[in-house]
Amino acid sequence: MNRNIFISFGLHTLIVMITAMSLPFLTKKPIDLPPIVSVELIQITDKTNIPFAPKAKKIIEKIKEKEKKIVSEQAPPKIVKKEKPDAVPLPDDKIKKVEKIKDEKQNPEKIESEVKQVSEFEKKDLFDPNSIAALIDKSKVESAETNKKLDKITQDQDKNIDFSGLSLSEEDALKAQIFGCWSIPLGLPYNEDLLVRIKLQLKPDGSIIRSEIIDHARMNKPGQGFYKVLAESALRAIKLCQPLRVPTTGYERWKELQLNFDAREMLEG
Amino acid sequence: MLLRYLFIFLIILPIKAIALIEVDITRGNLSPLPVAVSPLSIDEDSKKSFKKILKKENIGIEISVVVENNLKQSGLFNPLNKDAFLQNPDIANLKPRFEDWNLIKAQALITGKVIYDNEKLRVEFRLWDVLAGKEMMALAFTTVPNNWRRVGHIISDKVYERLTGEKGYFDTRIIYVAEEGPKTKRIKKLAIMDQDGFNNKFLTLGNELVLTPRFSPTNQMVTYLSYFKNLPRVYLLDIETGMQEVVGDFPGMTFAPRFSPDGKKIIMSFAKDGNSDIYTMDLENRIVERITKHPSIDTSPSFSPDGKYITFNSDRSGYQQIYIMRSNGKGIKRISFGNGLYGTPVWSPRGDLIAFTKLHKGKFYIGVMRTDGTGERLLTENFYQEAPSWSPNGRVLIFYRETKTNSKGEGFSAKLWSIDLTGYNEKLVKTKTDASDPSWSSLLGN
Numbered sequence: 001m002n003r004n005i006f007i008s009f010g011l012h013t014l015i016v017m018i019t020a021m022s023l024p025f026l027t028k029k030p031i032d033l034p035p036i037v038s039v040e041l042i043q044i045t046d047k048t049n050i051p052f053a054p055k056a057k058k059i060i061e062k063i064k065e066k067e068k069k070i071v072s073e074q075a076p077p078k079i080v081k082k083e084k085p086d087a088v089p090l091p092d093d094k095i096k097k098v099e100k101i102k103d104e105k106q107n108p109e110k111i112e113s114e115v116k117q118v119s120e121f122e123k124k125d126l127f128d129p130n131s132i133a134a135l136i137d138k139s140k141v142e143s144a145e146t147n148k149k150l151d152k153i154t155q156d157q158d159k160n161i162d163f164s165g166l167s168l169s170e171e172d173a174l175k176a177q178i179f180g181c182w183s184i185p186l187g188l189p190y191n192e193d194l195l196v197r198i199k200l201q202l203k204p205d206g207s208i209i210r211s212e213i214i215d216h217a218r219m220n221k222p223g224q225g226f227y228k229v230l231a232e233s234a235l236r237a238i239k240l241c242q243p244l245r246v247p248t249t250g251y252e253r254w255k256e257l258q259l260n261f262d263a264r265e266m267l268e269g
Numbered sequence: 270m271l272l273r274y275l276f277i278f279l280i281i282l283p284i285k286a287i288a289l290i291e292v293d294i295t296r297g298n299l300s301p302l303p304v305a306v307s308p309l310s311i312d313e314d315s316k317k318s319f320k321k322i323l324k325k326e327n328i329g330i331e332i333s334v335v336v337e338n339n340l341k342q343s344g345l346f347n348p349l350n351k352d353a354f355l356q357n358p359d360i361a362n363l364k365p366r367f368e369d370w371n372l373i374k375a376q377a378l379i380t381g382k383v384i385y386d387n388e389k390l391r392v393e394f395r396l397w398d399v400l401a402g403k404e405m406m407a408l409a410f411t412t413v414p415n416n417w418r419r420v421g422h423i424i425s426d427k428v429y430e431r432l433t434g435e436k437g438y439f440d441t442r443i444i445y446v447a448e449e450g451p452k453t454k455r456i457k458k459l460a461i462m463d464q465d466g467f468n469n470k471f472l473t474l475g476n477e478l479v480l481t482p483r484f485s486p487t488n489q490m491v492t493y494l495s496y497f498k499n500l501p502r503v504y505l506l507d508i509e510t511g512m513q514e515v516v517g518d519f520p521g522m523t524f525a526p527r528f529s530p531d532g533k534k535i536i537m538s539f540a541k542d543g544n545s546d547i548y549t550m551d552l553e554n555r556i557v558e559r560i561t562k563h564p565s566i567d568t569s570p571s572f573s574p575d576g577k578y579i580t581f582n583s584d585r586s587g588y589q590q591i592y593i594m595r596s597n598g599k600g601i602k603r604i605s606f607g608n609g610l611y612g613t614p615v616w617s618p619r620g621d622l623i624a625f626t627k628l629h630k631g632k633f634y635i636g637v638m639r640t641d642g643t644g645e646r647l648l649t650e651n652f653y654q655e656a657p658s659w660s661p662n663g664r665v666l667i668f669y670r671e672t673k674t675n676s677k678g679e680g681f682s683a684k685l686w687s688i689d690l691t692g693y694n695e696k697l698v699k700t701k702t703d704a705s706d707p708s709w710s711s712l713l714g715n
Contacts, residue, residue: 165290166292175292178294180298181298182294183376185433185434186433187430187433187435187664188434188435229432236398236401237297239401240400256289256290257289257291258289258292259292259294260291260292261294261297262294265295266299
C-alpha cells in the first residue's frame with residue numbers, strides 16, 4: 001500500500017517537474033514565419049560592411065532623380081493621351097502630331113520599363129557590381145526596418161530568437177575582438193586536431209562568470225601536451241578580451257556561448 | 270508509465286541544448302607574447318659567494334638577462350621592460366600580485382631565486398599565467414656555479430616549451446668555421462659557441478683549411494673536412510676531450526660529411542673514377558658503401574630524421590636540383606622544379622621540411638619546401654648566402670652570408686645569420702671573427 005503511494009507520489013512529482021520545465025516551452029506560440037525571414041536577415045547582415053553602400057546610396061538617389069525626370073518629361077504626353085479620347089475632338093493633323101509625339105517619346109512599353117526600378121537596374125547596369133550591391137543594400141534596409149517593426153509588435157518573437165543565434169554583425173564584432181586577443185602558440189603540430197571548444201557563461205555586460213573547456217580530459221592525455229598549450233592560450237584570450245563585445249539586447253539569447261578556437265587555418269597559413 | 274515519462278523528458282532535454290550559440294574563432298595574432306622576466310632574487314650571503322667565484326655582482330639578474338635575451342631572440346616573446354615592473358624580485362616564494370603584472374600587460378611571468386648551496390648554484394624558478402592567476406610550472410636546478418649561463422638557457426627552453434607547445438633550442442651549441450685575414454689568404458679554424466654567441470672556443474689552430482663541420486646526434490663528436498697536403502680528409506673530433514682521428518683520405522672533390530641519425534655512419538659525396546657520387550661509411554668497421562651510381566654529380570646528402578630517406582642534390586636532369594631517395598639508394602625522385610639552381614638540402618629534425626639554398630638570377634636564397642617538393646617558400650634573399658642548418662626543434666635556420674667586396678677587394682665579410690620559418694625574424698648571430706658553415710647541435714640536455 002505504502003509502496004504504491006510512494007510510486008504515485010514520485011511519478012506525480014516527476015510530472016510536475018516535467019511540466020514546469022518543458023510545458024511553457026512547448027506551449028510557446030509557434031514561430032511566426034513571415035517575421036523571421038531568417039535567410040534575408042543573414043544576407044542583409046552579411047552585406048552590412050560592404051564598402052559599396054555609400055555608392056549604392058548615390059546610385060539610388062540618381063535613379064530616383066532620373067525617375068522624377070522621366071515622370072516630369074513624360075507626364076504631359078500621358079495627360080494628352082488620357083484626355084485625347086474624352087476631350088474636344090481635334091483636327092486630324094493635330095491628332096497625328098500627338099501620335100508622332102507618342103511614337104517618339106511615349107512608347108508605353110519603354111515608359112513602363114523605365115518606371116520600374118528593378119528593371120531599370122537590370123537594363124542599364126546589369127554588370128555593374130556597385131549597382132547590384134545597391135540593390136542588395138536597399139533590400140537590406142527595407143528588411144531591417146521590417147524586422148525592427150516586427151520586433152516591436154510581438155514579445156514572443158524575442159524568445160523565438162533563442163534558436164537563431166547571433167546575427168552576423170554581432171558575431172563579427174565578437175570575433176574581431178577575440179582575434180586581437182588570441183596569441184596563437186606557434187609551436188603546435190600542424191597535422192593534429194587543433195580545435196578547442198570553450199563554453200562560457202556571461203554577465204549582461206559581457207564579463208565572464210565561468211569558462212569551461214569542453215574536452216578537458218584531453219589536456220592530460222599522453223601525447224596531447226600541445227592541446228593543453230592551445231587551450232590555455234584560448235582561455236588567456238578570453239580573459240584578456242573580457243568584457244566581451246556582446247549585443248546590448250537579448251541577454252537570454254547569449255548568456256551562454258560556445259567559442260570554438262581553431263588554430264589550423266593560421267598555422268597552415 | 271515511468272519509462273514513458275522518462276522518454277519524454279529525455280527527448281525534451283536536447284531541445285534546450287540546441288539553443289547554445291557557437292562562434293568559431295579561426296584567427297588570432299602572431300605577435301610576440303608579452304612576458305615579464307623578473308630578476309631572480311638572491312640573498313646577501315649567496316650574492317657575496319657568487320661574486321667571489323664568478324666575478325658577477327648579482328648572478329640573479331645575470332641569469333634573468335640570459336632568459337630575457339633568449340626569449341626575445343626567438344621572436345615569439347616580447348620581454349617587458351623591467352623599469353615598468355611594480356613588484357620587486359623578492360616574490361620568489363610568494364604568489365605574485367597578478368593585478369600589478371596585468372597592469373603592465375604581461376601575460377606570463379617568470380620569477381625565481383638563486384641560492385649558494387654547498388658550493389653549488391641552485392636556481393628555483395616559476396612560470397605564472399598572469400591572466401589566469403595560476404602557476405604553470407615550477408622547477409629547480411643545481412649545478413656548478415660556472416654553468417650559470419646554461420641554467421639560463423635551460424629555463425628559457427622550459428618556458429618556451431610550456432608556452433609554445435614545442436621544445437626549445439636555447440641550450441644548444443653552434444659549431445662553425447671561424448675566418449680571419451684577407452679573402453685571398455684566409456685562415457680558417459673550427460670554432461664552437463653557445464647558440465647566443467657566448468663561450469666561444471677555437472678547436473683547431475688554423476694551420477689547415479677546414480670545411481663543413483657537423484655535429485653527431487649526441488653532440489659529443491664533430492665530423493669535418495680538412496685539406497692535408499691538398500688532399501681532402503674527413504676527421505672525427507671529440508669536442509670534450511679534443512681527440513681527433515682521421516676517418517679516411519678521399520680522392521678528388523669531397524663534400525660535406527654528415528652523421529646518420531643513429532650516429533653509426535657518415536654520409537658524404539666524393540669523386541671516384543672521375544664521377545662524384547654519394548657514399549656512406551660505417552664508423553665501426555670503416556666499410557664504405559656506394560649509394561648512388563650515376564654519371565652526373567651527386568652531392569650534399571642529408572638523412573631524414575628516421576634514417577629511412579636521404580635528400581641530396583644532383584645535376585642529372587641537366588641542372589642542379591634536389592632529389593630524395595631511400596637510404597639504400599633506390600626510389601630516386603626529383604622534388605625541386607622551380608626556376609634556378611638548388612643545393613645544400615637539409616632535412617628538418619621534425620621531418621616535415623627540407624631547407625635548401627637556391628641560386629636564381631644572380632641572387633642566393635635560403636628556402637624550405639615540403640619533402641614532396643610542394644610548398645616552396647623562400648625565406649631570405651641576398652648577394653651570397655648558403656649552408657642552412659636547422660635548430661633542433663626545426664623552427665629556426667642558421668646560415669652564413671657574405672658581403673660584396675669593392676673594386677679594391679676590400680669590405681668582404683662573412684657572418685652567421687638566423688631566420689625562423691615565418692621569414693620575418695632574421696637575426697645576426699654574434700661571432701668574434703668572420704664565420705661560415707654553421708652547424709646547430711641538438712639540445713645538450715638530451
